[in-house]
Amino acid sequence: MRRAACPGSFDPVTNGHLDIVGRASQLFDEVVVAVGVNAAKQRLFAPEERMDMLRRACRPWDNVRVESFDGLLTDFCRDQDVVAIVKGLRAVSDFDYELQMAQMNASLARVETVFVPTSPEWSFLASSLVKEVASFGGDVSGLVPDFVHDALVDRLAERHR
Ligand code: PNS
Numbered sequence: 516m517r518r519a520a521c522p523g524s525f526d527p528v529t530n531g532h533l534d535i536v537g538r539a540s541q542l543f544d545e546v547v548v549a550v551g552v553n554a555a556k557q558r559l560f561a562p563e564e565r566m567d568m569l570r571r572a573c574r575p576w577d578n579v580r581v582e583s584f585d586g587l588l589t590d591f592c593r594d595q596d597v598v599a600i601v602k603g604l605r606a607v608s609d610f611d612y613e614l615q616m617a618q619m620n621a622s623l624a625r626v627e628t629v630f631v632p633t634s635p636e637w638s639f640l641a642s643s644l645v646k647e648v649a650s651f652g653g654d655v656s657g658l659v660p661d662f663v664h665d666a667l668v669d670r671l672a673e674r675h676r
Pocket of ligand 1: 522523524525551586587588589615616617619620
């Protein structure tokens with residue numbers, strides 16, 4: 516059994532994330548979507564909300580499950596018997612930081628990082644941008660699953676009340 520992790524904050528999950536998770540599910544026997552729970556960081560969605568959205572979005576893949584982690588990703592990989600961390604690369608600008616993290620993670624544990632090029636249709640996509648555009652009333656439908664879009668619009672409306 517070769518198990519991979521797709522880590523991230525997923526605040527919220529986008530179609531770009533799902534592109535990478537779906538492709539990782541073809542490459543590995545099992546994929547664990549690892550939701551980083553860093554209490555020090557301000558998030559729009561609580562960890563359980565982010566995980567619920569991911570579980571719903573990942574239903575099409577029966578070898579994908581969703582877990583949370585707090586602390587080092589390499590500790591999570593060790594605990595879950597993960598052999599590879601799968602990361603999407605959107606552009607060259609992602610590469611410097613991702614390489615640094617891959618090398619740090621490899622120095623901490625026996626875990627490889629596999630880079631998967633993001634599909635061109637999602638190469639501009641980031642959760643932070645989706646939130647910013649949506650907060651100013653921009654149309655982000657088509658960039659996230661429909662139920663995530665509804666949750667995003669509702670949450671932003673609550674914030675502006
Ligand atoms: O979606 P994000 O915010 O880019 O995800 C970043 C994440 C959660 C994958 C990264 O911050 C991470 O791995 N955090 C866990 C803490 C850790 O292991 N830090 C050392 C990284 S070399």
